Amino acid sequence: MPDYKAPVRDIQFVVNEVLESEKVYQSLPGYEEATEDLMNAIIDEGARFAENVLAPLNRIGDEEGCQWNAECVTTPAGYKEAYRQYVDNGWPALSADPQHGGQGMPMLMGIIVSELAGTADWAWVMYPGLSHGAVDTVAAHGDVEQKAKYLTKLVSGEWTGTMCLTESQCGSDLGLLRTKAEPQADGSYAITGTKIFISAGEHDMAENIVHIVLARLPDAPAGTKGISLFIVPRCNVNDDGSVGERNAVNCASIEKKMGIHGNATCVLNFDGARGFLIGEPNRGLNAMFTFMNTARIGTAVQGLAHAELSFQGALTYAKDRLAMRSLTGPKNPDGPADPIIVHPDVRRMLLTQKAFAEGSRAFLYFLAQQGDIVAKGSEEDAKVADDLMALLTPIGKAFVTEVGFESANLGVQVYGGHGFIREWGMEQIVRDARIAMLYEGTTGIQALDLVGRKVLGTGGKLLMGFTATIDAFCAEHDAAEYAEFVKPLQTHTQEWLELSMKLGEQAMANPDNAGAGAVDYLMYSGYVTLAYFWARMAVLAQQKIAAAEGDVSFYEAKVMTARFYYERLLPRTESLKVTMLAGADNLMDMREELFQL
Template identity: 75%
Template sequence: MPEYKAPLRDMRFVTHEVLDAEQQFQALPGYEEATADLVDAILEEGAKFCEGVLAPLNRSGDQEGCRWSEEGVTTPSGFKQAYQQFVENGWPALAADVEAGGQGMPNLLGIIFNEMGGSANWAWMMYPGLSHGAVKTIEAHGTPQQKETFLTKLVSGEWTGTMCLTESHCGSDLGLLRTKAEPRADGSYSISGQKIFISAGEHDMTDNIVHIVLARLPDAPAGTKGISLFIVPKMLVNEDGSLGEHNNVHCASIEHKMGIHGNATCVLNFDGATGYLIGPENRGLNCMFTFMNTARIGTAVQGLAHAEQSFQGALAYARERLAMRSLSGPKNPDGAADPIIVHPDVRRMLLTQKAFSEGGRALVYYLALQGDIVDKGTEDEAKAADDLMSLLTPIAKAFLTEVGFECANHGVQVFGGHGYISEWGMEQIVRDARISMLYEGTTGIQAIDLLGRKVLGSGGQMLLQFTSIIDAFCQANTAEEDKPFIDALNSAKNDWLELSMKIGEAALQNPEEAGAASVDYLMYSGYVTLAYFWARMAVIARQNLDGGEADFYRAKLMTAEFYFKRLLPRTRSLKATMLSGADTVMQMPEELFAF
């Protein structure tokens, strides 16, 4: 099993050198205490917990899995004890508001901790992970009484939260959901229906689970305009805050899944359970997007985590495994063969993993910082940051999970036949990573959201906001040594704008053009977005080559060169497929698919 070690040096590089987080925090009221020294101290302690407590449970949790009975779900051995330690150490409250019992640290620190925890043990990290979305939703839309009843316990980690959206017949088309909410005389609602694919929907880690549930009121409009949002706790809460009776929320079964075996994916039956309306009637989907956007960034972290985890395992193996001789002559003349890291194809896979994990880290941390600006910045700053997040969140979620899965497969390939054997742990990463392209909106759904809603729907304004940032960066960095990166980035950015316009014009004539181009468009957008961050990192690395950590910066510069010469050129084929038109996808009659 790969031994996870938090990449603290690279985390500090992105946080302090690329994003200049300390200076950003000084300008955000309430975050002034988040100095570089404090951030580093928190990350070091977080690394100890994730490496020493969570990582050792990763393989055993996969092998043991969760167990269902009529009494509830039992998590794998050690999971409950790890969660108790997690709560005792205050990690759930790290980035939560002080008013709700949190520590008031920036969202960025929470995301960094989530990366470490997810890389160490993604299945375990999902249990507290969904609580963040529940907290955000109640903070944004809950009444004072709802906040008093539920928020403090969620922030402390004493309770966990879930989101309950989909049903067996509707999948991602939530306009078809049937769960009902009948009003009661006391102001509460009777919630009846069944929800599926509920991650961490039932477990033995906490005494209560707060479900955020979509349901329909009587006589509600059809489709998505008739959906409301409810808080439905597993256990009812008495007026004094103590737990009351069970709330008629039952786990009917847990799914038998390809991966993340240590996390319970539940079918939940709501049998007249007591629920409390959160937000306005028939505006539930709008309120739920607070939760969904938080979860989508969390899933982007999963893509990053599995790229990093697989890279660490593959790198350690490639340094030790002896096979064949280098094409340019022996590199280990005293051994029977050379370590496989000398072979070009192995290096190609390792550098692909390294480029995507380090580039993805910069993108995810940048998004987290924008979230901090949304929370604490001025009105204008918050609006600009929110628009950036709206554009970049579908890119981060879909692109990073797609390339994270690619990296997981590279890890198996580096191990050769041993990668296919479970005891090495590499195949588990592939199984665990595969879900990331499905939940919280598939790659196709993220793609049409990006192209249809964010880019074309804003008349290109959201895209122009980000490309203007790229323009400013390119104009500010004119050193001859940086020219290869700047020129390539600028060219890809110009193509991005031109492609957006061409697809938009074609979609005016035939709406299917947008759908046919959308996934390729999203992947193209991801490659250009990462090129921006790699160019930023390359400039900083070049400026520090003569310092005391020359090897770190040399490696960063070489990885940037690999990204621009080996990975960014993938955009050329994506451009060709985008412009090939919808007919190649849509012209075949349905009945001919069988031939």
Template identity: 65%
Template sequence: MPDYKAPLRDIRFTLNELLDMPQHYAALPGAEDATSELIDAILEEGAKFAENELAPLNRVGDTEGCRWEEGEVITPTGFKEAYAKFVEGGWPSLAHDPELGGQGLPESLGIVINEMVGSANWSWSMYPGLSHGAMNTIEQHGTDEQKQTYLTKLIDGSWTGTMCLTEPHCGTDLGLLRTKAEPAEDGSYRISGTKIFISAGEHDMAENIVHIVLARLPDAPAGTKGISLFIVPKFNLNADGSLGERNAVACGSLEHKMGIHGNATCVMNFDAARGFLIGPPNKGLNCMFTFMNTARLGTALQGLAHAEVGFQGSLAYARERLQMRALNGPAAPEKPADPIIVHPDVRRMLLTQKAFAEGGRALIYYAAQLVDKTKHASEEEKAQAETLLALLTPIAKAFLTEVGFESANLGLQCFGGHGYIAEWGMEQNVRDSRISMLYEGTTGIQALDLLGRKVLMSQGETLKAFTKIVHKFCKEQEGDSAMAPFVAPLAKLNKEWGELTMQIGMKAMQNRDEVGAASVDYLMYSGYVVLGYFWARSAKLAQQALAAGSDETAFYQAKLATADFYFKRLLPRTQTLAVTMTAGAESLMQLDDEAFAF
């Protein structure tokens, strides 16, 4: 198994140099306590917990999996004990309201800790990870009583949360869901139905589990306009808030999965379970998007995590594995062969993983910075941040999980045949990463959301909010010859991005299938351009540090070399995507449905 080490130097570069988080926190109302000294201390302790407590359990979770026994789920060895230490360390409460038991630190700092925890052990991280969405949903839409009853326990970590959307007959199309909510005389509801693919739906790590459930009221309109949102606890509560009898919700079975074996993916049966309405009746889908947006950024983080783990594992192996000689002559003549890191194709694979991991980190931390602003900044800044998040969330979720899976595969490939063997841990990284492109909305769904809803329905205004930022950066570099290799292609793509959008939009006015035909290629194109922006900024900072005589020459030279690789080897993928996204829907739709079989 690869030994995970939190990449603290690059995390600090992204936080302090690229995004200037210290200045961001100083200007953010309520974030005054987030000093550089405190942040450093939190990062160090988070790294220790991830490396020492969670990473050793990663393979344990994969080999043991979870056990189902008469509706109860037993998690792998060590998971429960690690969660107790997680709670004892105060990690669940880090970025929540002090009035409800939180520590009041910014959401972006919580994202950084989530990266380290998830990279060390993604299966384990999903148990507290699902709670964040539940907390945000109750905090934004719950009553004061619901916040005191449920949110305080979720924040202190003694309870965990889930999201219950998917049913056996419907996944993304939630308008088809059948779970019912019958009003009871005491003002509560009786929830009945079956939900599937519920991550962390049942386990032995916390006292109680708070399910956030979509269901229909008896008089609800058909489709998505008739969905309401409910809190359904595993255990009902007594009048004094203590745990009472078991609610009528149970895990019917565990799914047998390709990966993330350490996390319980449950079939949950609600048999007239007692639940409580959150938000207005028939507006549950609107409320659930609070949860979904949190989960989508969390899943983007999974793409980063698997790229980072693949990179760390394959880099260590490439430095030690001896195979053949360097093409230009022996690099290690004292050894029987050279380490494979000298070979150009191995370096291509390593640099691809490094570029996606570090570029993905920049994108996610930037999105987290925007989340901070949506909660604490002025109304004007809040509106700007919400517009940018609307554009970047589907890109981050879909693009980073796609390239995270690519990176995990490249990590395995660096090992050759050994990568296919379980003991090295790289095949687990591939299997664990595959789900990230499916849950919280597949790549295709995110692409439709991006192109159809976020970009075209806003007449391109949402896109312009970001392209203006890129344009401004490029204009500021005019006259800097060292930045020309980065700025020239970036400025060209930034302009082309708008032109392609208009071209697709014009076609879609005649045939709506044009949106679906272009959407995934459009999203991937967008992702490469967005990462190109962050790599160009990183290159600028590296050049400045080297010119100033930094004593971390190796770090900044590596940053600059990776930026150069990204622009020469990865960003050109946009050229193909520009062709395919504008190829039209005809080549996809001309084959008769029945003719597929011939």
């Protein structure tokens, strides 16, 4: 497994220079303590914890995995101790509301810590990571008693949380859900059913696990309009907040998976388990979206984490591995061959990884900052930020995980045959990264959400809000020295609007056309979105170089990586233009009986 070195300089560049976070947070009531000095200190401490405590566990977690027995699930060696240290250091409470024991820092800081910890060991970070969504859901939809009983322990990390949606007959189509909730005389509900693929659903790291469960009331209408949301703790909670007897929730098995072996992915049986309704009856899916949106941003961070870790491993290897000579003459004349980093194709792979990792970091940190504006900004600013999040969350989740997986594969390719064997740890990154494109809604589901609800469903309003932001940036930097980035960005932004209209026209003629072009449309949207953030970083870097401020070599690398992105990755949009408008006939005309083995 590659040695993880937290990219502190790049994180601070995005937070302090690109996003001007101190300036933003000084204008948001409740976030005034988020000064540059404090944020830098948090980043430094998070980096040390990730490098020194979590990174050594990554390979152990993959090799050992979790162990199931009828009583409990045992996590890999070192996991429980690392979690205790994480809790003792106050990391779970970093971005939580002080009213419930949180430290009240912006969501952005929580996302940064998730990136640092997740790049070090993604399987481990899923245990505390899912608790954030449970906290948000209870805080937003729970009653006074539920908040008092569950939030403080969830915020502190004493307890962890899960989301329990999926059943064997229903994944993304939750309208097929069968789990039942029977009202009881004391106001609770008896929850009966089986949930599968429940990450961190059972483990030995925390005293209690609070499951957020979707189920149907006896008189519920069919489909998604008949789903309610419930709190179902692993152990019942006494009136004084202490943990009581075990609830009727049992882990029937843990999945044998392709990757993230250190995280227990559980089959959970609810056998009349005691649960409590959150929010209104039959409105559970609406409440669950509080959890889902948090989880989707968190999953996007997984794509960033695996791109970063694979890049780090590939870069180290490319500098050390000797093979062949440079096409322009020996670069290591005293050695038997040149390091492979001199070869153009290896540079192509490394720069692809670097461009995706650093571009995704700027994108996702921006998205997290918008969440902070939604939480604390003025009504007008919060509405703008909320619209941006609505549009960009499906793009972030799907695009960043897709290119993160591509980057993980490129890491194996840089190693050649050595990348395919377990000794180096590069193949683990690929296995761990693969799930990110599946859970919290597959790429196809995110694409349908983007096209159907966010773009066509709003008449293009959300998209035009974001393109107006891009247009304003381009107008502000309409100078010759920035033209190589600003001009193509202007062209692609206009084209994005035009393609959206064309796809909308095709969808009106045949709804299948929208589905046929949705993923290609989303990927196109992702490349243009990343182009915007690369333009912002490149322009800022050019300004720093011109002013002779800071580490010139750092800024030069930014400009060169931006140039690579614009000249070698952004042109992928050309083929996506063609395929997104190719229509559904070439997919749907083939009769089902012609699909045969």
